[in-house]
Amino acid sequence: MNSLDSWLAHCERLHPKNIDMGLDRVRVVAERLNLHFDGPVITVAGTNGKGSTCAMLEACLLQAGYRTGVYTSPHLVHFQERCRIHGETVQPDALLPHFARVEAARVQDGEVSLTYFEFTTLAILSLMSASQLEVAILEVGLGGRLDAVNVIDADCSVITSIDLDHMEFLGNDRETIGREKAGIMRTGRPVIVSDPVPPQSVLDHALEIGADLWQFGKDFNFTGDKQQWGWAGRGRRYSGLAYPALRGANQLVNASGVLAALEALRTRIPVTAQAIRNGLAMVELPGRFQIVPGQPALVLDVAHNPHAVAALTANLDAMGFYPTTHAVFGAMADKDLAPMLARLGPLVDRWYFCDLPTPRAATAEQLQAQWQATQTRKDVKASTHANPQAALQAAVAAADPTDRIVVFGSFFTVGGVLAEGVPRLDAPHLSS
Structure with missing residues (x-):
């Protein structure tokens, strides 16, 4: 297999199901790969707003001078859109050795069956772990608790808006779906909940496991008029911000979660107010209004x-x-x-x-x-x-x-x- 297309065709043939919820198989292969990130990892889950949140985080961190890696899914036109290193979409050839690594790890010491999403996620995580990143931003594909991305222990989690979608896998109501999304939280680490009216199950899970909960409306909030907006969090405020370059009224809620995540990680990756202003003004994401x-x-x-x-x-x-x-x-x-x-x-x-x-x-x-x-x-x-x-x-x-x-x-x-x-x-x- 000497092309990205041939590897993707291989991935489609490996497993009888498109979606097979569970981390046991993917964790075995991830451990064989010995995936490792030097800088903080931010995972982003939710029903809507994940892609916008990842793009704004990336834009602000790039403006602050950090070497970023971003994994998002699905793609719009080309598979390689799913991964950006330092703001640039990866080249298909750069992915090939990492598909080969996953295949070698998959068949080592007993073959493991992986879905297309699991295999391709591991390949991209392998590339990112080898890219000397200062910050990694990972969008969760579906749900959270049992999603392949959740094999990585995040330093900060963001949960965007939660609503009814993928109900055959995640449950028939917001409380059940919220419980699945909450699975990306980690004990003692910040979780940013930017949904203005989150399911109680999300808040309960944060309390149960002792996560550092940042809740919209309590730990951070925004105000705005037609010209500009402002943000206030734990001990920090920003005023006179220009509206994010991504259009739509919902983008201020997403941007507020982004600022909370950057604030929660500021001792490890400090970001200046100017970097935030520039990042929000320059962010781009095709297909979102x-x-x-x-x-x-x-x-x-x-x-x-x-x-x-x-x-x-x-x-x-x-x-x-x-x-x-x-x-x-x-x-x-x-x-x-x-x-x-x-x-x-x-x-x-x-x-x-x-x-x-x-x-x-x-x-x-x-x-x-x-x-x-x-x-x-x-x-x-x-x-x-x-x-x-x-x-x-x-x-x-x-x-x-x-x-x-x-x-x-x-x-x-x-x-x-x-x-x-x-x-x-x-x-x-x-x-x-």
């Missing part, structure tokens, strides 16, 4: 559960008036689709449902049928398309320059649109 310049307006958002779609709806509302809103939508079949469609429905005048290149996805026809079952507006049209690019092209062809197009529902949906680069919507027919 990303507005692409041009006409019509194009919004890309990976929102793929009701809670995230509610935030997307609020952010779209705040954009102002557009004569027609076109929505490109593709989603996984196991998502709670009805409330997602119902929440955004009042804003959308034309739907473009699309297939996605994964067996987990609902077909465009299934999405349209689900939409029709909940549809109350008679003036709204819908069509089905073979992929996100085709759906976007149909939306562009139908849109006027003053309209708005929203692409959402899955990483696969946004990634499908970004696969050939960020689209420019100044097509000739629109300006004629």
Whole structure:
């Protein structure tokens, strides 16, 4: 196997399940790999806001001069997007020796079966542990307690907003899901809970194991007006901060958790106020309420559960008036689709449902049928398309320059649109 694609194909064939919750198998291989980090490790769990939190942590720490490593999942277009070293996406060739290391460790002293996610996570952790990092930032894939990332003992944990998602694995209510997320906490170490209304199970677990709980609204908080915002934590305040470069009202909650984490670790990795200002002003993250310049307006958002779609709806509302809103939508079949469609429905005048290149996805026809079952507006049209690019092209062809197009529902949906680069919507027919 001499390419990243061949290794990824190998990983897909190893285990009978895509997701197999539990740390026993992955811990055996991790111990054989002897993974080690010299600087502090921050793990980030939650339903929504994980990627934004990781990106803001990275941006502030880079501005402070630290050598950072970040692991996030899933990717939008290319697998190597999952790992950044010192702010740069790793090259595919840099990953190859670490896939080989994991394979050697996996078959050493008795073969261990790993899922695609477990194998690839260990390969990236192997690369990060060999990269002389001063800070490692690890996004938890699913849940927390039994996620492969949780084989690493974090020096600080962050738990972002918690809502209903992946319920077949994590439980049917916020309390049960919160208990799974709380599994990333460690005794005596800080855990930042940035969800303004966290499940009681999260707070209880912190107390049970003796974690150093930093709770939004008690240990840290923010204030703001239309021009600027401020943050206050344990013994430190920041005022006159510019809004984070990531758009959306929910980003101040995420940024508040970031500042709490940096404050909790300040004796090991001090960060100046100027580094925080610069980091928040410069942070970038594709697919999180990303507005692409041009006409019509194009919004890309990976929102793929009701809670995230509610935030997307609020952010779209705040954009102002557009004569027609076109929505490109593709989603996984196991998502709670009805409330997602119902929440955004009042804003959308034309739907473009699309297939996605994964067996987990609902077909465009299934999405349209689900939409029709909940549809109350008679003036709204819908069509089905073979992929996100085709759906976007149909939306562009139908849109006027003053309209708005929203692409959402899955990483696969946004990634499908970004696969050939960020689209420019100044097509000739629109300006004629």
